[in-house]
Amino acid sequence: MISSNKPLKYPKSQGPLLRFIGNNDPPTTEEYELASQILQDINQELNELEDEIMELQKQVSKMQARRKGLKTRRDKQIAPILSPWRKLPPEILANILQAAVNPDWPSGHFTSSLLTDRQIFRNLRAVCKMWREVALSTHALWTSVWIDFDAYSPRRMVCGIDGVQEHFERAGPTLPLRLGFGWRRGEPIIDAWLEYLFSRRPRLTEITFKTTTSGFRQFEDKLKTFNGEKWETLFLRIELASSGGSTTDDAYVSGIIEASFPKLQTLEMWSEDGRAATLGLFAGHSKLLNLNSSPGELDPNLYFPKLAGFPSLVNLSLTVNPWLPLSNDTPSCHFPRLQSLTIWNTCSFTILSKIQAPSLSSLQIVPPLFNSDGPNALIDGVQVGHMSTFPLLVNFLKEISTLHDFYLKCWFMEDNGTLYRLLESLPTVRRLCLDTWFTDESADDSQVQVLDTEALLPNVDKICLDPRGTDVYPYNHYRKDGSNLPFLLNPSYWRSFLAFLSTRNSSSGSDNVRDSGLTTEGSNCSEELASRPNLLVCLPDMDREMDEVGGVDELRMIIQLIRELDGVSIAIQTTRACYIGV
Numbered sequence: 001m002i003s004s005n006k007p008l009k010y011p012k013s014q015g016p017l018l019r020f021i022g023n024n025d026p027p028t029t030e031e032y033e034l035a036s037q038i039l040q041d042i043n044q045e046l047n048e049l050e051d052e053i054m055e056l057q058k059q060v061s062k063m064q065a066r067r068k069g070l071k072t073r074r075d076k077q078i079a080p081i082l083s084p085w086r087k088l089p090p091e092i093l094a095n096i097l098q099a100a101v102n103p104d105w106p107s108g109h110f111t112s113s114l115l116t117d118r119q120i121f122r123n124l125r126a127v128c129k130m131w132r133e134v135a136l137s138t139h140a141l142w143t144s145v146w147i148d149f150d151a152y153s154p155r156r157m158v159c160g161i162d163g164v165q166e167h168f169e170r171a172g173p174t175l176p177l178r179l180g181f182g183w184r185r186g187e188p189i190i191d192a193w194l195e196y197l198f199s200r201r202p203r204l205t206e207i208t209f210k211t212t213t214s215g216f217r218q219f220e221d222k223l224k225t226f227n228g229e230k231w232e233t234l235f236l237r238i239e240l241a242s243s244g245g246s247t248t249d250d251a252y253v254s255g256i257i258e259a260s261f262p263k264l265q266t267l268e269m270w271s272e273d274g275r276a277a278t279l280g281l282f283a284g285h286s287k288l289l290n291l292n293s294s295p296g297e298l299d300p301n302l303y304f305p306k307l308a309g310f311p312s313l314v315n316l317s318l319t320v321n322p323w324l325p326l327s328n329d330t331p332s333c334h335f336p337r338l339q340s341l342t343i344w345n346t347c348s349f350t351i352l353s354k355i356q357a358p359s360l361s362s363l364q365i366v367p368p369l370f371n372s373d374g375p376n377a378l379i380d381g382v383q384v385g386h387m388s389t390f391p392l393l394v395n396f397l398k399e400i401s402t403l404h405d406f407y408l409k410c411w412f413m414e415d416n417g418t419l420y421r422l423l424e425s426l427p428t429v430r431r432l433c434l435d436t437w438f439t440d441e442s443a444d445d446s447q448v449q450v451l452d453t454e455a456l457l458p459n460v461d462k463i464c465l466d467p468r469g470t471d472v473y474p475y476n477h478y479r480k481d482g483s484n485l486p487f488l489l490n491p492s493y494w495r496s497f498l499a500f501l502s503t504r505n506s507s508s509g510s511d512n513v514r515d516s517g518l519t520t521e522g523s524n525c526s527e528e529l530a531s532r533p534n535l536l537v538c539l540p541d542m543d544r545e546m547d548e549v550g551g552v553d554e555l556r557m558i559i560q561l562i563r564e565l566d567g568v569s570i571a572i573q574t575t576r577a578c579y580i581g582v
Contacts, residue, residue, distance in 0.1 A: 016031070016034060017031060017034065017035055017038070086130075090134050090137075093130070093131065093134050094134055094138040094140070094141065097124060097131070097134065097135055097138070097141055098138075098140060098141060100120070100124060101120065101121050101124070101141050101144075102140070102141065102143065102144045102178075118145065118146075118147075118163070118167065121135070121141070136170065139170065139171050139172035139175055140171075140175060141170075142167055142168065142169075142170040142171040142172075143168075143171045143175050143176065143177050143178060144177070144178040144179070144180075144206075145164050145167050145168065145177075145178075145179055145180070146180040146181070146208075147160055147163075147164055147180075147181045147182075148181070148182040148210075149181060149182060149183045149185065149193070150182055150183065150184055150185055157190055157192070157193070158192060161192055161193055161196055164179075164196070165196060168200070174203075175203075176203055176204075176205040176206075176232070177200060177203045177204050177205065177206075178204070178205065178206040178207075179197075179200070179204055179206070179207055179208070180207070180208035180209075180210070180237075181193075181208070181209070181210070182210035182211070183209075183210070183211045183212075183215050184210065184211060184212055184215075184241050188214070188215065188218055189211070189215050189218050189219070194218065194219065194222050197219075198222060198226060198229075201226075201229065201230075201231040201232065201233075202231075202232055203232065204231065204232065204233055205232055205233055205234045205235065206233065206234065206235040206236075207233055207235070207236050207237070208236075208237040208238075208239070209237070209238045209239065209240075210239045210241075211238075211239075211240065211241070212240065212241050212242070213240050213241075213242065213271075216238065216240060220256055220280065223256050223260045224256070226260075227259075229260070230260065230261075230262055230263075231260055231261050231263075232263060233261050233263070233264055234263060234264060234265045234266065235264075235265065235266045236257075236261060236264055236266070236267050236268070237267075237268040237269075237270075238267075238268070238269050238270070238281065239270040239271075240269075240270065240271040255283050255284070256280070256283070257280075257281060257283060257285055258283070258284065258285040258286065258287075261285075262287070263287070264285060264287070264288055265287075265288065265289045265290060266288075266289065266290040266291075266292075267281070267285065267288055267290070267291050267292070267293075268291075268292040268293070269281050269291075269292070269293045269294070269295065270293075270294045270296075271294070271295045271296040271298065279298075279302060279303060279306075282295075282303045282306035282307070282309070283306065283309060284306060284308075284309020284310055285309065285310055286309075286310075286311060286312060287312055288310050288312060288313060289312060289313065289314045289315065290313070290314065290315045290316075291307075291310055291313055291315070291316050291317070292315075292316075292317040293317070293318055293319070294318075294319035294344075295319075296321075297321050297324075298321065299321065299324050300320050300321055300324060300325075300326055300330075300351070301324070301326060301327050301330055304326060304330055304333070304351070304354065305330060305331045305333070307333045308331070308333045308334065310335075311334070311335065311336070311337075312337055313335050313337065313338050314337055314338060314339050314340070315338075315339065315340040316335065316338055316340070316341050316342070317341075317342040317343075317344075318342070318343050318344065318351075319343075319344040319345055320343065320344065320345050320346060320347075320351065321345070321347075322345040322346070322347045322367075322368040322382065323347060324347070325347050325348045325350050325385065326348075326350045326351050326354060328350070330354055331354070332353075332354045332355065332356060333354060333355055333356070334356040335355065335356065335357045336358065336359065337359060338357040338359060338360055339359055339360060339361045339362065340360075340361065340362040340363075341355070341357060341360055341362070341363050341364070342363075342364040342365075342366075343364070343365050343366070344366045345366070345367070345368050346365060346366070346367050346368075346386070347367075347368070347381075347382055347385045347386075348385035348386055348388070348389040348392075349365075349386060349389040349390060349392040349393040349396075350389050350392060352392050352393055352396040353389075353392045353395070353396065355396070357400070358399075358400070358402070359402055360400050360402060360403055361402050361403060361404045361405065362403075362404065362405035362406075363397075363400075363403060363405070363406050363407070364405075364406075364407040364408075365393075365407070365408050365409070366407075366408075366409050367382060367386060367409050367411070367412060368382055369409070382412065383411075383412045386412040387412060387413075387414060387418070390418060390421075393422070394421055394422065394425045397422075397425040397426060398425050400428075401428060402428065403426070403428050403429055404428065404429060404430045404431065405429070405430070405431045406426055406429045406431070406432055406433070407432075407433040407434075408422070408433075408434060408435075409435055410422075410434055410435055410436040411435065411436075413436065416438045416439060419436065419437070419438060420438070420453075420456075423453075423456045423457055424456060426456075426457060426460075427457075427458055427459065428459055429457065429459065429460055430459055430460055430461050430462065431460070431461070431462040431464075432457065432460055432462070432463050432464065433463075433464035433465075433538075434463075434464070434465065435465070436493065437465065437493045437494075437496055437497045437500075438453070438493070438496040438497075438500070439490075439492040439493055439496060440492050440495045440496045440499070453499075453500045453503065454503045454504070456500075460535070461534065461535055461536065462535070462536040462537075462538070463535070463536070463537050463538070464538040465497070465537075465538065465539060465540060489542070489552060489555065491552075491554045491555045491558060494555060494558040494559065494562075495558060497562070498558055498561055498562050501535070501537070501562060501565055501568055502565065504535070534567045534568070535567060535568050535569070536568075536569050536571060537562065537568055537569070537570055537571070538571045538572075539559070539562070539570060539571070539572055540572075541572050542555075542559070
């Protein structure tokens with residue numbers, strides 16, 4: 001082996017052939033033989049170096065292979081022995097699997113999300129032997145199933161039913177079960193599935209249907225044949241797709257829900273059909289606590305009077321037809337225990353004149369939201385409908401002394417006076433969420449008009465300004481103040497809001513309230529923030545919008561002044577809706 005530091009026999013600086021560099025002189029015989037000898041020596045040394053390099057490369061390859069093997073053994077065999085997962089108690093692992101397989105939804109209902117897909121559970125059980133043993137021995141992991149029969153061929157239907165049956169068998173003999181299934185196929189639901197579904201009625205506490213009106217009719221007919229047999233279900237969600245050819249016979253299966261589900265607490269109804277099956281579900285339930293209904297395009301005059309059949313409601317959410325108002329002749333409904341009311345897609349406030357809720361504490365109203373290119377005639381009609389019945393909203397609010405939370409989309413309002421009458425009727429409200437504020441009606445900073453708002457909202461401790469999105473709300477119908485700017489970027493609204501906060505602070509006399517000018521980025525307007533200073537103000541995250549528009553130096557200054565107010569805590573939220581009742 002040769003050394004890489006071996007000196008050259010004839011250094012470049014003093015070799016006898018140095019004189020040939022840079023010219024084409026012919027060498028002598030002696031010089032020719034010398035050059036040949038030097039060339040032979042160089043080639044020999046190069047060959048030796050090549051051999052040495054190859055030998056070293058073989059050694060490096062062997063070392064790299066050994067290094068790879070050691071790393072594999074370390075990472076795949078030895079290190080896992082010391083992994084904390086091996087010390088994880090089975091009950092903790094079971095809780096982790098439970099969070100992945102059966103997540104605790106706020107409303108308890110099923111969706112077709114992968115979180116309820118049995119394939120996800122199969123993958124988790126395949127992680128290792130320990131995980132599989134824990135999964136197979138934990139009954140609670142096998143208590144919920146979602147199955148979409150629309151994805152099964154007719155020949156595989158029975159296999160799907162057998163799979164659900166085997167799944168629930170591992171849940172043990174006593175735990176409550178949750179089941180969701182989709183059947184929107186053209187053909188009727190097969191008897192084998194209905195038979196199995198009814199065989200589980202003593203343990204099914206939560207059920208979700210995604211089917212057609214004709215499919216649900218099959219279920220109702222089956223309920224009749226089991227007359228007197230009671231279900232233990234507490235939560236029932238029914239999503240109906242149109243199957244065509246149904247009637248409007250609202251007497252169909254009247255009372256079947258309460259008779260079959262006497263312990264039912266929550267009923268959610270969603271329909272694209274809005275016909276007989278939906279009306280049957282409105283037959284009433286004397287013990288139901290929570291009702292969430294979106295009956296498609298069904299005429300509200302057909303089902304609203306039936307709501308009186310739910311006298312024990314605590315929470316009611318309705319999505320109504322925005323083009324069909326309630327008739328003045330429609331009977332009123334009395335809900336003595338109702339605490340939370342949410343109404344979507346209102347075309348007017350007439351519906352409030354038909355509701356008596358003396359214990360109401362939370363009210364949320366969301367008129368229809370249009371795309372920016374929505375038909376002007378429709379937008380005009382909805383705006384006129386709300387403004388012409390606005391006194392009904394004010395009267396409804398004045399009759400409730402227990403209201404604490406109020407949320408309203410206000411794009412239909414025409415002027416400051418309308419907003420003032422609204423806020424004047426909210427003396428007991430503590431948490432307020434709007435998408436507008438007063439204008440100061442002056443573009444001249446030296447003549448800013450401060451409205452007399454000192455007496456408004458005496459008990460409020462949280463205000464959310466939830467602005468309009470750029471793709472919804474009719475801009476040209478929003479607050480007829482002559483402004484071409486949306487609320488989000490209009491300094492006029494923010495000047496007035498600053499004046500309101502300043503007046504409120506100066507009249508409160510709270511010198512000992514600490515300065516809370518720091519923003520809470522990414523806040524979801526939690527109740528924890530509301531307990532810090534006197535007032536929590538949730539502002540939209542406007543930095544990006546202001547950067548895109550430009551020329552908003554005044555607006556930046558106003559927002560900064562709001563942030564610096566004593567007795568006010570600022571939380572920055574996104575422009576999504578902030579539902580104060582949640």
